[in-house]
Amino acid sequence: MTDAAILVKNVSKKFGDTLVLRDINLEVPRGQVSCLIGPSGSGKSTLLRCMAFLEQATSGTITIEGEPLGFVEGPNGRRLQTAAELRQTRSKIGMVFQQFNLWPHMTALGNVSASLRRVRKLSKAEAEDRAMAQLEKVGLKERAGFYPSQLSGGQQQRVAIARALALDPTIMLFDEPTSALDPELTGEVLNVMRALADEGMTMVVVTHEIGFAASVGNKICFLDHGKLLFHDTPEKVFAAPREPRLEQFLDTYLDRGAIMLR
């Protein structure tokens, strides 16, 4: 038994002939926030999607709280998990997507309560009570009856976070949660995430918000060309002197006023 919430071991991923992840080893301890940063195409989203088994690693293993994700080890080697087994392992994970992916035919309340009703089989009243509590947590109780198309991007993403929290996951995965938002809307989403981190949620965040990564992340993972180049505390990663590749990457942020990195 390990104390890691997520353990990534020797994970490689190929799309066709292109190697997008090269032998990644990473441990995400319980209760910590790990931020994956890196230039686009570096494989950070793919790595995150592998942690949810939305992508299947070509080789290597990923364990979620000690349980292998996607595979079962047996006497005759490993086999794919059945759909029900995969759902069981995944039940520890909540996922937030770049494009929110709210279901457009349901209200905010419907989106958050759907899994409680259909998966947990709670009564409509009980599911909606709990969903309402989640919406309150992300500050959107008043918008419960609104459809996604009636909400701003920031509000939609907060609903998506409430939806991911509905089944009480122990791990939250965020795939560029603010990349589809106007700059003035990113703050409200980052604040919700910050509050979640303060509660001790285990989080893996793929992000371009270097300031958020530096202030909230316990660990920064820098990926480049499918390789995990660094994995360390923000203090160490951002302290000068930096690796040339990281320096070059961070320089692009200085153009946008991220002065605190200097």
Next chain:
Amino acid sequence: MSWKLFELLLQASLMTIFVSFISILAGLVIAIVLSAMRMSGNRWLYAGTGMFISFFRGVPLLVQLLLIFNLLPLIGITLPSLATAIIGLSLCTAAYQAENLRGGFEGVPIGLIESAEMAGFSRTQSFFWIRTPIALRMTFPALVNEAILILKASSLVSVVGLVELTKMAQNLSASTYQPLPIFASAGLIYLVINWGVAVVGRRVENALPGLPAK
């Protein structure tokens, strides 16, 4: 033409509306089942539904109705003409609606399905609670279109002995020798019914939430 004749036509149009309405709903349910079978990943189900759709889209409805009407008694099933008409119409519209829905299902963004997967939905739950409602919403205009087509195609079910609007018009014109006013009236009634369907359809479409972004 007397008011009495027009009243008979109106009465018969209720049968047209009834048969069409039931057939469209039954056809929609069958179309959803066909879509589920087509997307199940089982190649036998895929091939079977493909043949069903090819047959009912490829053979004229008139021929289908005559086939059902004449074939079923051969295997010992005799059905009232109302049932025969509904079966024929619903199987035919099911094939078209299944093809319409296919477009809708393919248009459901993959991210919405992934988020259902991550929320713990099984494939079946995701199909019924996420994919089908979104596909229906996206293809709703095509559904209204199909409803109008079926209302008009229901004029063919007279061949299995059902008296609906067209059959009533034929009967009345044969007995009164006034084909022109009678068929003009029948045409007008079809026009009004379908105009109503289009208007209600538009209203419902605007009130329905839930087109995916983009």
